[in-house]
Amino acid sequence: MNYDSFIGNKADFPFEHRVLNTILVYGIGITALAMIMNYLLDLGPVIVGISGVLCFTFGILYYLSLVRKKCRLVRFCVIFLLVFITTPVLWITNGGLSGGSTFFILTFSSTIAILLRGYLRIVMVGCLALVTLGLIVAEYWHPLLISGYNSGFARYADISCGLLIAIIVNTALFIVIINHYIDEHKRANQYLAEMDRQKIESLNRQFGRVFNASPALMAIYREKDYVYLAVNDAWLASLGYERHEIIGLTKEQVDILLPEERQVDLSELTLGTLAEIKVRTKQGEARDWLVSKAKIQIEGQDCILLSAMDRTVLNNMERKIAHLDRLNLVGEIAA
Known part of the structure; x- marks a missing residue:
């Protein structure tokens, strides 16, 4: 399968942009899967609708990133969406601290660390931590704000899906980073070898x-x-x-x-x-x-x-x- 058609080719898209497109593709897939799971678990039309809206939003951002190449705009929209909208919504609608949303938050932190640089990375990871801490405190003092599960099976199914998705996404992001490092290492070695060859040829000519x-x-x-x-x-x-x-x-x-x-x-x-x-x-x-x-x-x-x-x-x-x-x-x- 040619993944470049989904995340952009290396010639036209820099590494950070390709990572952003990868995250958006996974975001679309995860929210679509969440919408289906929420429907099958009969968690109610509100939760199913929220998952659908998030899936549609990720689709729009994916279009802007891949087709319109609005990398900077989409990147900050994704970060804002994950930290200030998706995290609270998932927390409230998916059982809070005892649900599967905690695994998604770990994935969000990895996403922020990859997409941002310098002080912005520290600021946004800090914002995610503060939002999560605020949700924990709110759940402790107002537990009725959190939507529970209809059954024990629904809870375990949601937690299991969240864990598996977090494993898959974090692994995929790690693979993307490692492959990029390997490619850059190969290019660096090829460049150094070419420089050595040119130097040797120059010395031989001299x-x-x-x-x-x-x-x-x-x-x-x-x-x-x-x-x-x-x-x-x-x-x-x-x-x-x-x-x-x-x-x-x-x-x-x-x-x-x-x-x-x-x-x-x-x-x-x-x-x-x-x-x-x-x-x-x-x-x-x-x-x-x-x-x-x-x-x-x-x-x-x-x-x-x-x-x-x-x-x-x-x-x-x-x-x-x-x-x-x-x-x-x-x-x-x-x-």
Whole structure:
């Protein structure tokens, strides 16, 4: 059954308005049932007529709320009707403190607590308590004001119906609140998940820009199988490869170490330390690299970020300077 047709869909009706419509639907059902029960229990035309008037009133308010969308007006009319009209009428016509009206008052207090906010909630619950207290005092001093029951069966039937209706209504209101909380909790989790996803995507984009723009030679491979996942432009420029010639292949398939360096196992390189290795480009040219590595995670997978600095030119210059220093030293000794 599609309850939205009775209480309004979520897109057009906020939660408080849907709760109000739910209460009005139950109000119509309860007063209609009360009218039938009062008639079957032969409680008299006055009591049956009062139940009918209340049912009709709830129907008018339901129309104004669902069709005309007069939520604020209907809400205060419902509260006023429950506190100042329905409570005294039920109390007087349904046996007072010893009848079934007491259970309805508990339902009314739940309704007020749901429909109102802030100090208005406190004020109206206080009014309901004062009205109830006044009725108790009036019944104590003037018991003849209260309409009794024609028989013990009528009394027990009325109390039983009142109790069952109170249980059903309070349970229904509780379910509405809990379902709303669950829906809001799901929406909040979905919103947070979406925010996290967007944040991760943003960080990935920023990391990608920094990764590719970095002058350092950088590559990322998966730790479990050493498959290259990403290399930056500086890495490609230093080795002379195209990106598609490296991505998806293992370190063994893209063999960049010189034969004399193949005993070097980069996987055993300690995190955060530096190591000097000799590599070869795609064209076979030897290069001197200073390499370090760090452990990172990408999409839940353990990966290794290799970072290198090409020291080929610097090392060549150092070797030339060292060679000149040796020549100078030999010259000085010969002199």
